[in-house]
Structure formats: structure tokens, C-alpha cells
Amino acid sequence: MSFEFPLLSLVIWLPIVFGIAVFVTGDDRNAHLARWISLAGSVLGLLVAFPLYTGFDSTTSTMQFVESHIWFERFNVNYHVGVDGISMPLILLNCFITPVVIGAGWEVIKERVSQYMGAFLVMSGIVNGVFASLDAMLFYVFWEASLIPMFLIIGIWGGPNRVYAAIKFFLYTLLGSLLMLIAFIYLYQTSGGSFSIQDYHQLAIPMTPQILIFIAFLLAFAVKVPMWPVHTWLPDAHVEAPTGGSVVLAAILLKLGGYGFLRFSLPIAPDASQFLANMMIALSLIAVVYIGLIALMQVDMKKLIAYSSVAHMGFVTLGFFLFNSYGIEGAMVQMISHGFISGAMFLCVGVLYDRLHSRQIADYGGVVNKMPTFAAFFMLFAMANAGLPGTSGFVGEFMVIMGSIKVNFWYAFLAATTLIFGAAYTLWMYKRVIFGAVTHSGVEGLEDISKREFALLAILAISVLWIGIYPYPLTDVMHATIDHLLIHVSNSKL
Amino acid sequence: MNFIPPDFAPASSEIFMLIMVCVVMLADLTAGENKRYVAYLLTQITLVGCTILTFLSFSTETSQTFSGMYVDDSMADILKLMVYGTVSAVLIYSYAYISDRGMLRGEFFSLILFATLGMMVMISASHFLTLYIGLELLSLSLYALVALRRDSIIATEAAMKFFVLGALASGFLLYGMSMVYGATGTLHISQLAQIIQSEASSKEVLVVGLVFIVAGISFKLSAAPFHMWAPDVYQGAPTAVTLFIGSAPKFAAFGFVMRLLIEGMGEMVADWQGMLVILAVMSMAVGNIAAIAQENIKRMLAYSTISHMGFLLLGFISADSNGYSSALFYVIAYVLMTLGTFAMIMLLCRTGFEAENINDFKGLSKRNSWYAFITLLLMFSLAGIPPMIGFYAKLSVLQAVVNAGYIWLAVIAVLFSLIGAFYYLRIIKLMYFDEPETDEPITPNSEVKILLSANGFAVLALGIFPQALMGLSLYAIQNSM
Numbered sequence: 001m002s003f004e005f006p007l008l009s010l011v012i013w014l015p016i017v018f019g020i021a022v023f024v025t026g027d028d029r030n031a032h033l034a035r036w037i038s039l040a041g042s043v044l045g046l047l048v049a050f051p052l053y054t055g056f057d058s059t060t061s062t063m064q065f066v067e068s069h070i071w072f073e074r075f076n077v078n079y080h081v082g083v084d085g086i087s088m089p090l091i092l093l094n095c096f097i098t099p100v101v102i103g104a105g106w107e108v109i110k111e112r113v114s115q116y117m118g119a120f121l122v123m124s125g126i127v128n129g130v131f132a133s134l135d136a137m138l139f140y141v142f143w144e145a146s147l148i149p150m151f152l153i154i155g156i157w158g159g160p161n162r163v164y165a166a167i168k169f170f171l172y173t174l175l176g177s178l179l180m181l182i183a184f185i186y187l188y189q190t191s192g193g194s195f196s197i198q199d200y201h202q203l204a205i206p207m208t209p210q211i212l213i214f215i216a217f218l219l220a221f222a223v224k225v226p227m228w229p230v231h232t233w234l235p236d237a238h239v240e241a242p243t244g245g246s247v248v249l250a251a252i253l254l255k256l257g258g259y260g261f262l263r264f265s266l267p268i269a270p271d272a273s274q275f276l277a278n279m280m281i282a283l284s285l286i287a288v289v290y291i292g293l294i295a296l297m298q299v300d301m302k303k304l305i306a307y308s309s310v311a312h313m314g315f316v317t318l319g320f321f322l323f324n325s326y327g328i329e330g331a332m333v334q335m336i337s338h339g340f341i342s343g344a345m346f347l348c349v350g351v352l353y354d355r356l357h358s359r360q361i362a363d364y365g366g367v368v369n370k371m372p373t374f375a376a377f378f379m380l381f382a383m384a385n386a387g388l389p390g391t392s393g394f395v396g397e398f399m400v401i402m403g404s405i406k407v408n409f410w411y412a413f414l415a416a417t418t419l420i421f422g423a424a425y426t427l428w429m430y431k432r433v434i435f436g437a438v439t440h441s442g443v444e445g446l447e448d449i450s451k452r453e454f455a456l457l458a459i460l461a462i463s464v465l466w467i468g469i470y471p472y473p474l475t476d477v478m479h480a481t482i483d484h485l486l487i488h489v490s491n492s493k494l
Numbered sequence: 495m496n497f498i499p500p501d502f503a504p505a506s507s508e509i510f511m512l513i514m515v516c517v518v519m520l521a522d523l524t525a526g527e528n529k530r531y532v533a534y535l536l537t538q539i540t541l542v543g544c545t546i547l548t549f550l551s552f553s554t555e556t557s558q559t560f561s562g563m564y565v566d567d568s569m570a571d572i573l574k575l576m577v578y579g580t581v582s583a584v585l586i587y588s589y590a591y592i593s594d595r596g597m598l599r600g601e602f603f604s605l606i607l608f609a610t611l612g613m614m615v616m617i618s619a620s621h622f623l624t625l626y627i628g629l630e631l632l633s634l635s636l637y638a639l640v641a642l643r644r645d646s647i648i649a650t651e652a653a654m655k656f657f658v659l660g661a662l663a664s665g666f667l668l669y670g671m672s673m674v675y676g677a678t679g680t681l682h683i684s685q686l687a688q689i690i691q692s693e694a695s696s697k698e699v700l701v702v703g704l705v706f707i708v709a710g711i712s713f714k715l716s717a718a719p720f721h722m723w724a725p726d727v728y729q730g731a732p733t734a735v736t737l738f739i740g741s742a743p744k745f746a747a748f749g750f751v752m753r754l755l756i757e758g759m760g761e762m763v764a765d766w767q768g769m770l771v772i773l774a775v776m777s778m779a780v781g782n783i784a785a786i787a788q789e790n791i792k793r794m795l796a797y798s799t800i801s802h803m804g805f806l807l808l809g810f811i812s813a814d815s816n817g818y819s820s821a822l823f824y825v826i827a828y829v830l831m832t833l834g835t836f837a838m839i840m841l842l843c844r845t846g847f848e849a850e851n852i853n854d855f856k857g858l859s860k861r862n863s864w865y866a867f868i869t870l871l872l873m874f875s876l877a878g879i880p881p882m883i884g885f886y887a888k889l890s891v892l893q894a895v896v897n898a899g900y901i902w903l904a905v906i907a908v909l910f911s912l913i914g915a916f917y918y919l920r921i922i923k924l925m926y927f928d929e930p931e932t933d934e935p936i937t938p939n940s941e942v943k944i945l946l947s948a949n950g951f952a953v954l955a956l957g958i959f960p961q962a963l964m965g966l967s968l969y970a971i972q973n974s975m
Contacts (some may be wrong), residue, residue: 027863072961074968075893115863137889141880150873151919155927163927167919174879174915178908181889185896185904 007051008065008081012128015098017047019121022114031113034325035106038117042099043123049095052088057476061085061484063134063198069136075188077195081132085481086262087203088312088331089474091131092135093339096463097172097251100123101244103456104347108243108354109157116157120244123149127252131259136195140177143256147173150245150253158240165240167235173223180220183213187268201267204493207275210319217265224257227317228287231310238306239359243350246302250342252307258316258335262485266320270489273321274485280321285414287314292421296428302351303340303360304429308385311418312338314395317417319400322407323489328482329475330399337384337392337467338476344381344460348374351453356442361429366438369458370446375434377449382430384464386423393466501559504566507547507574508614514540515607522600530598534589541582541610544636548574554973562682563621564913569752569974570618572966573745577617580829582608582950587837588734588939594845595731597642605642606738609635611618613746615838619753622671622681622967624686629667629714632746633660636739640731642836652730659713659723667710671702674759683758690761701765707754708769715747717773717807718780720741721800725784728796729850736792737836738929741829751810756818763813770807771903771947778805778910785917790841791839791852794917795832798876801914802828809833809891809906812898820890822967827875827887834872834949839940841865841946855921855968866925868950875953877918 018041025034056064063082063430071079083091109116126146133139148168155166191203205213223230232318234254238246268271273280288311295307312334319331337446351374352367353359368375384391387398397418405412438444449457502509513583522533522946548571556567588747592598595927615628637660641653675681689695709720709864716724728736781801788794806828809821812861842849842858859866875882888911895904938946956963 072959072964075890141885144880144885148879152926155923163923167916167926168924170919171912171916178912179905182892182896182901182904182908185889185893188893243577311811323599329881360974377512 001274002398004065004067006049006067007055008083008132011045011049011052011095012049012081012125012132013129014125015041015121016125017170018042018044018123019118022118022121025114027110028113031110034114034117035102038102038121039099041121042102042124045098045121046095049092052083053092053477056083056088056477059480060185060489061327061481064088065133067132067392070137073255075137076193078135079138079199079334079343080135080196081129081138082134083132085478086485087131087259088477089336090259091128093255093336094124094127094252095443096129097248097339098346100248100343100456103452104247104350105242105244106452108350112156116153116242116244116473118154119149119367120248121272123153125257130256136187136197136200138195139197140181144174144177146253146256148312150249153245153248154237156243157242159244160240161236162240165236169235169237172230173221176220176223176230179216180397181217186213197263200264201488203268205269205272205460210269210272210493211275214265214269214276217260217269221257221260221265222283224260225254225313225317226257226310227283227314228235228291228310229283230267231287231291231325233302233443234310235306238309238346239302243346243353245345245351247343250305251339251345254313255335255339258313258320258331259284261317261320262332266489267485269493271492273489274323277321277323281318281411284314284318285411287311288318288415288418289421292418292425295425296421298425298429299361301352301361301433302346303359303428304361304425305345305349305385306344307426308422309338309342312342312385315397315400315415315418318411319396319403322400322403322411323486324403324406325482325486326399326406327403329401329485330396330401332396332476332482333392333399333467333471334396334476337396337464338464340460340467341381341393341458344377344464345385345458347432347453347456348378351449355446361432363440364433364443365436366443367446368434369438370443371448373454374449374457377461378430380461380464384428384468385426387419390465390468390472392464394468395471421467500753501557503551504557504559505564505618506551507544508611508618510547510665511540511544511607511611511614514543515604515611519600519604522603530593530600533600533603534585534598534786537585538582540607540675541578545575545578548578553728556974558620559790560624561622562684563624564618565620566618567974569970570749572970573617573749574614576826576829577610577742577745580745580833581606581738583833583945584734584738584741586945587737587833587840590694590942591734591840591843592732592883593822593842595643595732597734602639602642605639609738610742613742613749616746616753617749621681622675622683625683625750626664626668626671628746629665629750632743633664636660638742639738641737642735643732646730646732648730649732650673652727654783655730656723656727661712663710663720666706666713669970670703670706670708670710673699673706677703683753686758687760688757688838690971700759700762704759704762704765705769706831707759708773711747711751711754712773714750715803715807716800718793718800723781724774724800728799729790729793733792733836733840733848735832736952737840738794739915740832740836741974744825744832745828748806748822755810756813760813767811767813770811771900774804774807774811774900774901775906777801777807778907779804779874782910782914782917784915788917789852790850791854791921792850794852795835798914798917799832801910802876805888805891805907805911808895808903811900811903814898815975816897816967817891817894818975819964819967819971820887820894822970823890823964824887826967827883827956830953831872831875831884832948834836834868834946835876837942837946837949838865838872841942844934846962852921853931855924856928861933862909862936863932865946868946869925870922871950871953873921875957877915879915881954881957883953883963886957886960886964907927946954
């Protein structure tokens with residue numbers, strides 16, 4: 001193979017290098033410098049990721065921008081990275097969200113600025129590494145390493161109950177991933193000493209081990225997604241995390257779980273996936289319906305959005321296990337769109353929280369009188385969260401419902417209830433916070449969003465509308481890969 | 495009759511060490527009260543000299559001497575080099591601590607050197623008696639080291655416990671060895687293996703002996719249910735001595751297990767495998783669960799050691815060079831992490847103040863963000879989170895366990911390490927999420943500063959590039975089997 005510019009490595013390591021540079025700026029006397037370096041790093045990270053899209057060949061399902069070097073020979077582990085139509089959009093999403101997060105913490109974070117910004121940059125690089133890894137051990141190292149910055153972000157800059165939330169987040173996710181590690185070691189043995197994910201895809205495995213492998217993966221990914229009933233860490237983590245942490249958690253880290261299903265569970269254990277599909281669909285539908293009802297009853301805005309995330313991610317897992325292209329593509333679109341929408345929703349709550357230091361719905365009311373621009377943005381994102389046609393939220397949900405009606409009418413029926421519940425909890429919250437008379441003295445003193453906040457929300461609003469109106473550029477790149485995946489999954493590996 | 499002198503070359507570094515111990519004692523006697531550092535410098539010179547001698551005699555050949563009672567192979571050389579490096583680091587880390595507490599005396603250094611000599615003899619022994627002499631030399635020096643602060647009640651109590659239980663363990667070991675001798679008629683480890691293989695000996699007697707030997711080994715490794723001494727000794731001993739007990743002797747213990755169980759009684763794998771499984775599971779359970787309840791950091795680390803020893807034993811279960819080399823890798827990683835962690839505890843100690851409670855770590859990141867970061871790396875490494883070296887240690891052991899067909903054991907091991915992650919996270923929580931209780935500055939001398947930074951960095955760097963160390967472990971084992 002001829003020498004090619006290691007673009008993917010640049011996308012992974014550039015944010016990490018900038019993150020370390022930000023750490024080096026030291027204490028808060030250099031906070032200004034730290035902010036600018038991290039903004040430069042995150043924007044550069046986005047710019048270098050663009051060629052992944054422009055240079056991407058959407059007609060093939062093979063891995064592109066592949067780099068492979070020996071990492072350590074003892075266990076035949078390689079630094080093997082590459083992207084396909086599933087991972088490339090997720091990497092772009094991650095690179096896109098990072099500058100937004102840096103911008104969101106610009107003035108708000110006043111203590112230990114360099115550590116805060118640096119942690120986000122390092123995490124951005126690590127997450128790119130997770131999406132790009134084609135070696136299971138490399139994947140695992142990035143996967144676990146991503147816990148460290150998030151643990152610190154929640155624990156240092158979070159709310160009053162942050163210690164509990166941080167440790168719960170860490171241990172919950174560690175539990176799932178350790179069993180995945182055993183599955184990897186088992187696959188390493190059965191494949192005759194290889195950690196290559198692509199080798200695993202071709203490996204014939206009998207049914208019982210396949211089911212056990214599927215369950216080990218399921219624990220790792222279900223916790224991350226999170227699926228009902230292992231979702232309980234998410235509301236705690238979201239509520240206690242600082243705004244930037246919530247945005248990254250919802251927009252990026254949850255996608256790691258969804259990505260894991262597509263990269264590992266389905267292709268490595270296709271027979272087990274088919275066998276257990278009904279269980280997975282049931283769990284997903286419970287998430288959609290039951291968690292939707294729970295969201296309705298929340299009095300804390302962040303908790304409400306956290307539960308709505310669980311419900312929306314239920315759509316993603318539902319789509320995966322329908323085994324048709326509408327389902328999986330819809331789930332992919334839903335993941336990307338959820339990244340924008342949930343990120344934007346948390347930003348909106350963050351805007352309010354920065355001003356009044358309360359997340360309780362009851363502490364607001366009549367905000368539109370004081371912050372009309374903000375109310376308009378919030379309206380758009382609330383509608384998108386409810387799945388209004390013309391926004392990105394609609395495309396994914398619609399495709400998944402289309403996919404499920406092909407499989408079973410009742411699946412589609414139950415899934416479609418989200419259009420009602422989603423609208424109910426989002427818009428009801430919106431109404432209570434934004435409309436009505438000004439009843440609290442705090443709201444009286446609110447000022448409308450600053451230019452910085454306007455810019456951040458505007459970027460996200462454009463993305464939400466763009467995918468809502470013209471999703472083709474997104475579905476086009478993933479089409480070939482997902483078709484290939486479906487063919488692969490339909491062939492038994494027994 | 496001609497007297498043929500034995501070949502002293504394979505034992506050159508031991509002989510040098512013995513001479514130097516005497517030199518250190520004499521030098522300290524003649525040097526005045528305010529020239530105590532002479533002993534320190536001489537000790538470091540001794541270690542450097544031993545390193546050079548071992549390095550010069552390094553070869554892939556296995557050479558035996560003293561009528562086959564003493565062996566010098568590449569595993570022995572590599573383990574010894576590790577021991578020298580560790581002891582040297584222990585001394586650098588402890589210098590300030592012991593001089594603050596009036597322990598900067600010749601006794602401290604000569605006892606440490608005697609203990610080191612004991613480890614070297616254990617590592618190179620190929621005869622039950624040599625092995626036992628090395629073990630006792632190490633143990634007796636350690637008992638004395640623990641009791642070095644004779645006015646401290648808690649230290650004296652710890653030393654007493656250590657001595658009584660240690661003597662019991664030695665008794666077990668000797669009894670087991672005598673059983674094996676009775677069954678096979680030899681004390682030579684290499685001959686023992688041949689006799690067991692030829693099945694010329696009574697199996698029943700051998701197995702009884704094996705049980706006692708494994709019990710004795712477990713005492714020395716502090717594997718549950720023979721772990722009771724470890725928490726009290728770790729807590730009671732001066733922190734510098736705890737650092738020593740917790741680090742270098744683990745290499746010797748590894749050598750001990752290799753010589754006794756693998757080289758000597760490797761044919762009886764079916765018999766000791768099951769015992770090791772029980773010991774490993776119990777150690778991981780007791781260590782990890784009991785550590786959660788500890789408020790004393792040294793006690794917590796003692797339980798953490800117990801759980802790590804359980805993980806280490808898992809490496810031996812697969813009974814092949816893959817498993818042994820992963821166990822060796824685990825020991826190296828473990829010692830590296832222990833060194834850094836205890837060095838951090840000593841860093842938090844001041845004149846007249848012992849950092850003993852985990853709350854002494856509170857708000858460390860605000861007091862000194864660099865040392866907090868190093869401790870963060872060490873804690874994540876102990877918890878086995880990548881990309882720190884502790885993860886690769888766990889990975890290689892787990893790989894060996896799965897390879898041997900014990901998937902359920904691997905699942906148990908990771909579940910206990912999940913429990914273990916909690917108490918390491920708690921230290922990080924104290925450092926990063928809590929406010930400091932004191933703003934006393936942390937002022938290490940420059941050697942400690944450099945060494946501790948290098949130590950913390952090594953935990954990360956060897957994790958990102960683990961090949962060299964993994965290759966070395968494999969080399970050491972494969973060349974000696």
C-alpha cells in the first residue's frame with residue numbers, strides 16, 4: 001500500500017495534543033489563553049475532519065482512510081484505524097460538537113478553566129478514536145479512556161450531588177465494558193490470535209457462544225445507550241454535569257453505545273441478534289413509551305431532557321433490530337439528529353441556568369417577555385425534539401416507524417406514540433417555562449442571549465433544519481455500508 | 495584429594511552485596527552523627543555495583559554452581575535487576591521521611607541490604623535449603639525493619655504479629671518440604687521434577703507436602719485466607735518500611751513461586767491448580783471488599799495488595815509460559831504502581847505528621863495539581879483503566895486465564911476488579927472533588943520530584959507502549975523454562 005497522509009490519525013490526535021497544550025497553560029491566571037487555545041484546537045479539529053467527508057467514497061462499504069501499524073506484538077494488537085459510512089458521520093458529529101461545547105463554557109467556567117477545556121479536547125480525540133478503531137483492543141482502550149475525562153468533568157464542575165453522579169456514571173459503564181473485554185479475549189482465542197474487528201466479522205461462532213458474546217456486548221452498549229432498565233445513571237449524570245458535560249454526554253457519548261451495536265453486536269453475532277431481536281425490540285419500546293411517560297412528570301428541566309434522550313435512543317435500538325434498511329438508516333439519522341437536538345436543548349437549559357441558577361420548571365414562567373430571541377430558538381429545538389416535520393427529529397423517527405411497520409403493525413403503533421408523548425412532555429415544559437405571565441422576580445431581571453450564545457444556538461438550528469429538509473447528504477454516505485451490513489447480518493455464521 | 499573451588503561467578507553479585515553490607519555497617523560506625531548520609535550513599539553504590547555485576551554476567555545460558563544449589567538464568571538476572579532498581583527507588587523516596595524521624599541510621603540501610611540479599615538468594619535458589627535460607631534472611635530483616643521504631647506501640651505490635659505469623663508460615667513451608675523430601679529423597683529442585691515425572695514417589699505424601707508448601711507461599715504472598723498479617727503490618731510499619739515490604743519482595747515472591755511450584759512441582763499442576771484458583775478468588779474477594787471499608791490509606795493499600803496478589807495467582811493457573819510471563823508482567827506493573835503510591839503518601843507526611851488517613855488526600859489537586867495528576871494516573875492504573883499499565887497487566891493475565899479455559903474465572907476476576915475500582919475512585923474523588931483541609935505546601939527534594947514524575951509518567955507511557963515490558967517478561971520466562 002502506498003503512503004497516504006494519515007488523516008484519520010490527525011483527526012484523533014490533534015485534539016488530544018491541543019488538550020495537553022491547554023493543560024500546560026496551568027492555573028486560572030492564564031484562563032484567557034487556555035480558552036483561545038482550546039477554541040483553536042476544536043475548530044482545527046473540525047476543519048481537518050472535513051476531508052473525511054469530501055474524500056469519502058459513498059459507493060463502497062469497505063473501510064476508507066485506513067492506517068495500520070503494529071502496536072504491540074505480544075498480543076498481535078495493531079493501531080488499525082479506518083472509517084466507513086457508519087463511523088464517518090459520527091466522527092464529524094463529534095468534531096462539530098466540540099467547538100460548541102468549548103463555546104458554551106467560554107464565560108461560564110471560571111474555575112480551573114484549563115483543566116475543563118483540556119478535558120473536553122482530550123475527550124473529543126478519544127471519542128474519534130473509538131469511532132475509528134478497527135482493532136478491538138484499540139477500541140477498548142479508547143472506549144475506557146473516554147470515561148476518565150467525563151468522570152472528572154462531572155465530578156469537578158458538576159452540581160451539588162456530583163460525586164454520587166460521577167462515581168455512578170463510572171462504575172455503571174465500567175461494569176458493562178469489563179464483560180465486553182472478556183468477550184474480546186474470547187474472540188481473540190477463537191480467531192487464533194487476532195484482535196481485528198474485521199476478522200471477527202468473518203468468524204464462525206456456534207449459537208451458545210454467540211448468545212453469550214451478544215449479552216456481553218449488550219451489557220456494555222446498553223449501559224452506554226442507555227437502554228431501559230440500565231438507564232438510571234443517565235438522569236443523575238445529566239442533572240449534575242455542567243452544561244458542556246451534558247451536551248457531550250447526550251450528543252456524543254450515548255452514540256458510542258449505538259455505534260457499538262452496529263460495529264460489534266450485529267455483525268459478530270448475527271444469529272444471536274436475530275434470535276434475541278424480539279427482546280431488544282421490547283426493551284426499546286419500553287424505553288420509548290414508559291420513559292416517555294416518566295419524562296412527562298419531571299419537574300427538573302435537565303432531568304426531563306435526559307429522560308427524553310433515553311426515549312429517543314430507544315428509537316435507535318428499535319431501528320437496529322428491525323433488520324431492514326429503513327430501520328438502520330433511520331436509527332443512524334436519529335443518532336445524528338439527536339446529537340444536534342439534545343445538545344441544543346441542554347444548551348438552552350444551560351442558558352437559563354447560567355442566569356438564574358435553577359433548573360426547576362416551577363422557577364420560571366413568562367421568559368418570552370424578557371428573552372424573545374432565546375424563546376424562538378428554544379421553540380425550534382422543542383419542536384424538533386417533539387419530531388415536527390421539517391426538523392431533523394422527524395426524519396429519523398419517521399424512517400424507524402416506516403421500518404417497523406414492515407415488521408409488525410403493533411411495533412409501529414407503539415413507536416408512534418412517541419409523537420404524542422414527545423410533543424406532550426417537551427411542549428408542556430416549553431409552555432410552563434417560556435409562556436405565561438412573569439411570576440418570579442428572577443425572571444424579571446433576565447437579559448436576552450449574548451452574541452456568543454446566539455452564534456452557538458444558530459449553528460445548531462441550521463443543522464437541525466438542514467437535516468430535516470435535505471437529509472440526502474447524510475443518508476447517501478451511509479447507504480452502501482448499511483446495505484452491506486444487512487446482507488452480512490442475514491447470513492448465518494453458525 | 496584435590497579441593498576444587500566452586501565457581502563463584504554466578505553468585506558474584508551476591509558476594510559483592512554481602513561484603514558491602516559489612517562495609518556499610520562499619521562505615522556507619524565510624525562516620526559521626528551528622529554524617530549519616532554516608533551509609534545512604536554507600537548503599538546506593540552497592541546497588542549500582544550489583545547492577546553492573548549482574549549485567550556483566552547476563553547470558554541466555556543457565557549456569558549452576560555450589561553443587562547445583564544455586565542457579566543463574568535469565569529470569570534470575572532480570573528479576574534481580576528489577577529488585578536493585580526497586581530498592582534504589584525505595585531509598586530515594588524514603589530518605590527525607592526517615593531522616594525526619596530519626597531513622598537515618600546504619601541499621602536501616604544494612605537491614606535493607608540484608609533483605610535484598612535474601613531476595614537475591616531466593617530468586618537464584620535451585621535447592622530447597624537455599625530457598626529457605628534466602629526466605630528467612632529476607633523475613634528476619636523485614637521483622638527487624640518493621641520494629642525499627644521501637645518506641646512506637648503500633649509498630650512493635652505489627653512486628654510481633656508479622657514475626658509470629660511469619661514463623662508459622664516458615665514452619666508450614668519446612669514441614670511441606672520435609673514431606674516432599676520424604677517422598678522423593680531429594681532437595682534439589684531439578685532432580686525433584688525428574689523424580690515426580692518418573693512417578694517413583696508416593697503421590698499421597700507428595701500432595702500433603704504440596705498443600706503445606708502452597709500454604710507457606712500464600713502466607714508470603716499475603717493471599718487470602720493467609721493474609722491476616724498484611725493490613726496490620728502495612729499500617730503499623732513506618733511508611734518507608736511499608737513501601738519496601740510492598741514492593742521489592744514481590745519480585746522475590748514471584749521467583750519463589752516459579753522455582754518451587756513451576757520448576758520443582760510443575761508435574762503436579764493438576765494438584766496445585768485447584769488450590770491456586772481458590773486462593774485467587776478468595777484473595778480478590780477479601781481484598782477488594784475489605785478495602786472499601788478502610789479509612790486508613792496504608793490499610794486500604796494492604797487490602798488492595800491482597801486483591802492484586804489474587805490476580806497475580808491467576809497468571810499461574812494456566813500453567814504455561816504465556817501465563818507465567820503475564821504474571822511477571824503483572825508483578826512489574828504492580829511494583830511500579832505501589833512505589834509511586836507509597837511515595838505519594840510519604841510526600842504528604844511532614845515533620846511530626848503522618849499521612850495515614852485517606853482524607854489526607856483531600857483537595858490535593860488544589861494544593862499541587864502535578865502530584866495530584868500523578869496520583870490520578872496511579873489510581874486509574876491500579877483500578878486497571880486503560881491506557882495505564884495496570885490495564886495491560888490485567889489484560890495479559892485475563893488472556894492467559896481465558897486461554898486455559900477458565901472463562902468463568904475471568905468473569906469473577908473482572909467483577910471483583912469493578913468493586914476494586916470504587917476505592918481507587920474514592921481517592922481521586924478526594925483529590926479532585928473535595929476542598930483541601932490544609933494548605934501546607936508540598937516540598938519534595940529534587941530527586942524525589944524527578945523520580946516520582948518519572949514513575950507516574952512510566953505508568954502512562956508503558957501503558958501506551960507496553961510491548962517492551964511484555965517482551966521482556968516473555969523473554970525472561972521462555973529462556974528459563
